[in-house]
Amino acid sequence: ACGNSDTGEQPADDGKLTLGFSQVGAESGWRTANTNSIKESAKEAGIELKFDDAQGKQENQITAIRNYIQQKVDVIAFSPVVESGWDTVLKEAKDAGIPVILTDRAVDSADKSLYKTFIGSDFVKEGKLSGEWLVNETKSATGVVNIVELQGTTGSAPANDRKKGFAEAIAANPNLKVIASQTGDFTRAGGKAVMEQFLKANPKIDVLFAHNDDMGLGALEAITAAGKVPGKDIKIITIDAVKDGMQALADGKFNFIAECSPLLGPQLMEMVKKVKAGETIPQRIETVETTFTPEQAKAALPTRKY
Amino acid sequence: MTTSSLTPARDWWRIPQRYVPVLATLTLLLVMYGIGVSQYRAFSNIQVVFNVFIDNGFLLVVAVGMTFVILTGGIDLSVGSVVAMTAMMSASLLRSGMHPAAVLVIALLVGPTLGLLMGCVIHFFDIQPFIVTLAGMFFARGMCTFISDSSIPITDPFWTTMAQERIGDPKGTFVSTSVLIALVVVLVGAFVLAYTRLGRNVYALGGNQQSALLMGLPVGRTKVAVYVISGLCSAIGGILLSFYTLSGAPLIAVGMELDVIAAVVIGGTVLTGGSGYVFGTVLGVLVLGVIKTLITFDGSLNSWWTKIVIGGLLFAFILLQRLIGIRKK
Amino acid sequence: MSGRQPVLTMTAISKSFPGVRALDGVDFRLFPGEVHALMGENGAGKSTLIKVLTGVYAHDAGDIELAGQQVSFTGPMQAAAAGVSTVYQEVNLCANLSVAENIFIGREPRTLGAIRWGEMRRRARDLLARLDLHIDVTQLLGTYSLAVQQMVAIARAIDIQARVLILDEPTSSLDATEVEQLFRIMRQLRDEGIAIIFVTHFLDQVYGIADRITVLRNGRLVGEYPTAELPQLALVEKMIGKELDVLESLDEQSKRDLAALEASTPFLQAEELGRRGSVAPFSLTIHAGEVVGLAGLLGSGRTEVARLLFGADRADHGRTAVDGKPASLRNPIAAIGHDIAFCSENRRTEGLVGELSVRENIILAMQAARGWLRPIPRRRQDELVDKYVKALSIRPADPETPVRNLSGGNQQKVLLARWLITEPRLLILDEPTRGIDVGAKAEIQKLVVQLSDGGMAVLFISAELEEVLRLSHKIAVMRDRQLVTELANDHTVDADRVMQTIASGTRHHEGPEVA
Amino acid sequence: MSNSKARWDAVTGHSLFWPAVALLALLVANTIYRPGFLTVEMKDGHLYGSLVDILRLAAPLILVGLGMTLVIATGGIDLSVGSMCAISGAIACLHISQQPDQNALSGVLVALALGIGLSLLLGAWNGALVSIIGIQPIIATLILMVAGRGLAQLITEGQIITINSEPYKSVGVGYLLTLPLAIFIAAGVALLVAAVTRRTALGMIIEAVGGNAEASRLAGIRSARITFLVYVISAVCASIAGFMVTANVSSADGNAAGLWIELDAILAVVIGGTSLAGGRFSLSGTILGALLIQTLTTTVYAMNISPQTSLLFKAVVVIIVCLVQAPAFRARFARRRPVAPAAPTAADQSKEQVPA
């Protein structure tokens, strides 16, 4: 029905490794970059990839994993939509003897033997890095520093963790105060609409912390429209470091970005091969990530992939 | 000349017109399954069919409730959120150490209560169901994030057994307990619709509300009842979902109401009410499930093509269903 | 009779709708074992009185006493439980349920809560057999004609063990035989001591069955009379509140020269027109200025003929020609393009748009013909609408009321007005006088004569043979969905002769399933 | 005395009265929370303030709502408007991003034409499914709702296309006579739709088709054509809304643009007094409904209601608005007050739905 009937062949016969990968969705540019990275590196590594887009639904991911088990793929990898609720299906995978690798987001299973490893970034750490930068930046500040926060989609793991990490970090300086925090749904439009009201409600905003670049970029427009200078009147901290965000950083409109790299592909493929070869691998592999200041952004921008 | 040639058309194979949509759906479903089997080798494995049931058990239950509502000509947009709310509540109550039996009771009460409230507002204040249940949807979703803005794992042993129990051959073909529960709900739903007064009143209400009123049927009671039933089914669906995922997450089952409505309508139930069968709904759920399965088996579609192909398959299916339906007319 | 206790007393009942005082201090008494006719013009408040009684509407003032108990029903359900069984005006059943279910829904035979379908069907068949209706009770009600539906509604009502049986215009879509069946049963029930309220616009029927008559006019009680003491003419005068002359004058109506009419080119010719499953191929010609009557029993296929000629259903056989030139009438738009108009018998589902106002309903067809880009100027709309509201005395006379709030008869007039303003050359009237009071009926008949005198061709369908005889130049007789013969309506033709033609052949009551 | 009461009844009975009251109540609540809420100041020659924001942000919703009103009036529903927004925004932004000079007016005009052209096509698709093939509207448009998002992402390749085009941007955030251009566009389209439906007979014909399709057919109305037309109109409205949404942030996000706008639009239509069953429609009601919903969203931000409870807040407001608007509810409430014994009772009111 969907063409490509050749992919329907039972894998494992041709000696080629087959990886079943279930992606969260394509809800952001970041996610698309992540998908692309995985697809490209699978091709480079000569691994056959069965890709599924769960469209943001855990149910779909579980379905996909079940189907991978039926198809007897060699390795299953997925970026869980939510942290909990994977035990049942992971147990089925384990019983079928198929190793599982998590990417990007972790699961909270008590039974760590259900999956081989986790490759991805630490959202809490991203929030923390952002907060620490701010604490450092405002060391000398006297008086209260008013912070507004643009949260990601309510209830999503990155939103919760980044908020948490940031809050932990800024607790170090009692002058730092989050005066308003609202969800912008990770979108530019959301970020802009919320920031417009923040600006009207709060005469003095010193810092904006956005849970991703897109909301920050949206807020940027609201700030400009309000006649303020982003990066100066209001310092902006975001997370992700996608191209547009890096550009804004390089232009001095943002002040700081904590990277959350989507380029997990190569690491994932490496682990797939290792797992299949029976090598032991660490329970947790963190992606190589960094933070950017405007200067670093300028330097990094020409070689950015996404 | 006999009068029989002039009687309202009845086909030589004597399938009454009202069964045609359901049969068309069934035929197409089988065709679709056949295509899957011919394209992908592992598809013929019977476990694939069981997996469709395992993965869509909760959807099935919710769709049964929705069938009642749609048969009266109403609609219930709150189901997805109520499912999530029920799962969330169960998870949070279990985490707080409550006995699983008590949790089950509470969880099974909340959905119907919300349904009761919505039904009463719809009936007594004569407000359109779409709006009332949309508000219900916001409310229940709001409750989810209100309970907790992050997902809550369930470690309760009862839940865990229910979730991980494999009925059948645990190494080979099996179904989960949820499937059995879902099938029971389907049977009960079908029975109620076909063999009880409540069920027939539901059809009458969907056929013509004014007539139903003038015929002395308990219109108000029936109307409220379908929302309670839908709420109950959503609650059961929510519990099944919490078995399925062993957790409650605030953003789970977003947009599920559309899947459910689509399943019911694909199953041959008319949105204006008055005609349709639970069996059709089962088929509708299976159609969606098989489409999903086909796409994962293919495994070569990227994210946006997935959506386009889902839309395309849906279109092809409905078009064919429509054409078969017209021809048989 | 006065010595007995009334089973139902309604005193000083008032009911207002926004802008209309539908009932104004009406008293009504009903004794056990009587058939009581409730009479009045369209919009007099008959249906409203009934709906107040059964709790469909809450009344503003007044008392209702049933069997000595003060009652105030909150709805038909309660009323039925208290022994008041009602057939409302217009069929109020569920087309999506089977015939059997429509009869028994709400009181299905059950064991342990489960409906016994077999028993229900059997009982439904038996019950309908009492009304001499032999149809497949498992079929959906909607597949049957309005007349059958009406019979089913009656069957439902008489099966309920009731003290009071209310029939609001049950006979409007029935033919003479059906009416006789109904009367037989009504008499039987009356003799069992059941009190029956009977609403109709057929005076003959009133005198045929009613013991007493209550007359309403403009929402007020005119009086209550024993039938024997109220001559027909006096009744009509009481109903319309003035003396009646139109009725008589119509009989004087000269029968025009048919030969001259027939000599001209026919306006519409149908040759071997037919549709599988609905009507056998027939040929029919209609000339300008001619009134062709369609006679036949219920379900004989008159409506189907009309629908084919209007393109409401698509013919799968035969040809049509307009003005001698072939013309395809494949859909209503094509027919309207050839100046054909069609008033459906089913005004609620096929005629009116309930939510729209009287004005909008009246101009709808004309506007549709002009296309939406050329709206009829408001002033012209008002002129046209005013003219017909007056001409047909549509009440209430406010063109902006939603048509759904009009009484049944007035809705019919609105539908008629819709087509009259399009000035068609052929007007197809399917039961145009159904549910219309005597005065208005006479007006409509007069109108038909006027129109045909003015050169309009009319295809006139009515269950009332007298009416057909009085108006038509030519009568086409239908039987079993076949056009069996055409009679020129000269002095040799009378009701008996038509009846004979209709009846010369066994009468079938075939349902969708071969019996 | 009784005269003034009658007038009062007429006013409160008007279908737009209660939504308007709700809107005012929200504004008042905001003003109490933050007295500066209503202030509108001059900044760089534009008016600046929350009220202006509400109007500007409501513009796309108004547009989508207008089209939706017509669709709903025919007894249908259009779930695909959100995807339609995304598609037209994406194609326009894609075209502009490929121009050597993004500020060239010609390029922008071509982009807009492309977007509208595509939406005409998609609207025709919806219309054909509903009117020719006869698929139930909710399912017919669900197809494009699902596939359309995919299409939009296909156009943007899953990325956010950022553009830098002043002329295009002005569709979303430009100003005319100190007010946002978007307001004028929405008002213009509203006037156009109103003119097309109310100055011609289209409105009545749509209402007739929605009220009773079979009767309309027998009256000689080409119902199929009308049905087709409303889906096309809805698609065009959605595409203009799509331009606004994307221009607002100068970027096209195939995933987020217009997400869930269909629900808001339907909500706006219903709050505005148009029945989902089809028939009578009120364009002004829809506009009011859209403003109410946007005000509600803005209120959540402005009052900084925590994201965890904002949905609850929204639910409560929606239900209250719907309740006070419902005649049956007010009648019930009125009966509680001992004053007007003549006022019809609730049971009475709800029963009057039954026609003779």
Ligand SMILES: Nc1ncnc2c1ncn2[C@@H]1O[C@H](COP(=O)(O)OP(=O)(O)OP(=O)(O)O)[C@@H](O)[C@H]1O
């Ligand atoms: N639901 C309603 N809303 C407003 N007005 C109504 C409603 N029902 C009836 N009316 C009005 O009440 C009056 C009485 O109507 P009713 O239906 O009782 O007349 P009727 O005597 O049954 O007439 P007919 O012989 O035509 O059936 C009419 O003027 C009608 O327009």
Ligand SMILES: Nc1ncnc2c1ncn2[C@@H]1O[C@H](COP(=O)(O)OP(=O)(O)OP(=O)(O)O)[C@@H](O)[C@H]1O
């Ligand atoms: N007595 C009957 N028994 C069974 N079916 C009937 C009967 N009368 C009508 N029908 C059904 O009604 C349809 C034909 O009725 P139709 O409306 O054409 O007749 P008509 O001559 O116009 O009668 P009416 O007097 O109701 O206008 C058929 O579909 C048939 O199934």
Ligand SMILES: [Mg+2]
């Ligand atoms: Mg009446």
Ligand SMILES: [Mg+2]
């Ligand atoms: Mg007929």
